[in-house]
Amino acid sequence: MEYVETMRTFLETQWSKILDWFGNDEKLIFILGTSMVLFLSFCAVNSFFMFLDSTGKPAFLHKYKIQKDKNVPVETHRFVHCCRVAFRNELLSCAVVYLSFPLMKATGMSCSASLPPLWRALVDFVIFILVDEFIFYYSHRLFHLPALYKHIHKIHHEWIAPISIAASYAHPVEHIVSNALPLLAGPILAGSHLSVVWVWLVIAQFETCLHHCDYHFPVMSSPQFHDYHHVKFNECFGTNGLLDWFHQTDVGFKKSIQCKRHITYYGLKPITEMFPSKNAREN
Numbered sequence: 001m002e003y004v005e006t007m008r009t010f011l012e013t014q015w016s017k018i019l020d021w022f023g024n025d026e027k028l029i030f031i032l033g034t035s036m037v038l039f040l041s042f043c044a045v046n047s048f049f050m051f052l053d054s055t056g057k058p059a060f061l062h063k064y065k066i067q068k069d070k071n072v073p074v075e076t077h078r079f080v081h082c083c084r085v086a087f088r089n090e091l092l093s094c095a096v097v098y099l100s101f102p103l104m105k106a107t108g109m110s111c112s113a114s115l116p117p118l119w120r121a122l123v124d125f126v127i128f129i130l131v132d133e134f135i136f137y138y139s140h141r142l143f144h145l146p147a148l149y150k151h152i153h154k155i156h157h158e159w160i161a162p163i164s165i166a167a168s169y170a171h172p173v174e175h176i177v178s179n180a181l182p183l184l185a186g187p188i189l190a191g192s193h194l195s196v197v198w199v200w201l202v203i204a205q206f207e208t209c210l211h212h213c214d215y216h217f218p219v220m221s222s223p224q225f226h227d228y229h230h231v232k233f234n235e236c237f238g239t240n241g242l243l244d245w246f247h248q249t250d251v252g253f254k255k256s257i258q259c260k261r262h263i264t265y266y267g268l269k270p271i272t273e274m275f276p277s278k279n280a281r282e283n
């Protein structure tokens with residue numbers, strides 16, 4: 001218990017420094033602080049993958065590629081175009097944060113110097129994950145309706161073998177509805193403390209990019225589920241599999257070699273060697 005209290009005091013001290021840094025201006029912390037967290041976490045995770053994807057180096061990491069030899073390295077003009085669209089969309093996310101501020105305040109979101117108890121942060125995280133899955137799954141399925149697909153979602157699916165920064169390569173409408181809103185709606189509904197929201201946004205940005213990176217590294221969470229969606233188009237619409245299980249939109253995936261590989265593993269041997277394909281179609 002003493003350790004928990006020490007940790008809490010440490011975290012509250014750091015949070016107070018952040019509040020001071022923003023001059024204790026609540027609006028500035030909510031809008032500028034949250035936008036910075038979103039944008040910087042996106043840049044942080046992608047800087048590594050941007051180097052890997054654009055140069056194909058270091059080569060020893062290729063053995064962890066899911067779709068072997070695809071985009072190693074990515075064609076330069078394609079890569080540059082993807083980066084432009086992705087960074088434009090990240091700026092759009094900041095605009096969504098700005099417009100959400102009145103809602104954040106209305107539902108009781110706070111940035112007080114006193115941090116919430118651990119149990120409250122954990123409950124908030126469960127709400128964030130469920131709301132994210134709900135909005136992402138149903139909006140994603142809507143964007144797969146032919147009328148919407150050809151005008152909106154087709155852009156994101158130009159990447160059959162995705163790269164991490166293609167997580168935000170999408171039509172602006174799709175980016176707002178399926179990327180920005182699912183992340184922010186949970187915190188707004190729960191009326192969470194801003195410190196918890198920032199931790200959530202960093203983890204969510206990291207996971208979204210990881211789900212698109214097409215590399216299945218040891219220790220990291222598995223990107224096989226969303227990678228399968230980019231290959232097959234008609235399955236695995238959600239983020240964590242909950243609503244795909246409920247709607248039976250993961251039947252083919254469950255029979256696939258990718259499902260066997262859909263685990264976090266801890267050795268250096270690539271998952272494709274641990275569960276090798278029996279024929280070329282499986283891959």
Ligand SMILES: [Zn+2]
Pocket residue numbers: 156162167212226230
């Ligand atoms: Zn995707």
Ligand SMILES: [Zn+2]
Pocket residue numbers: 140144153157229233
């Ligand atoms: Zn899709």
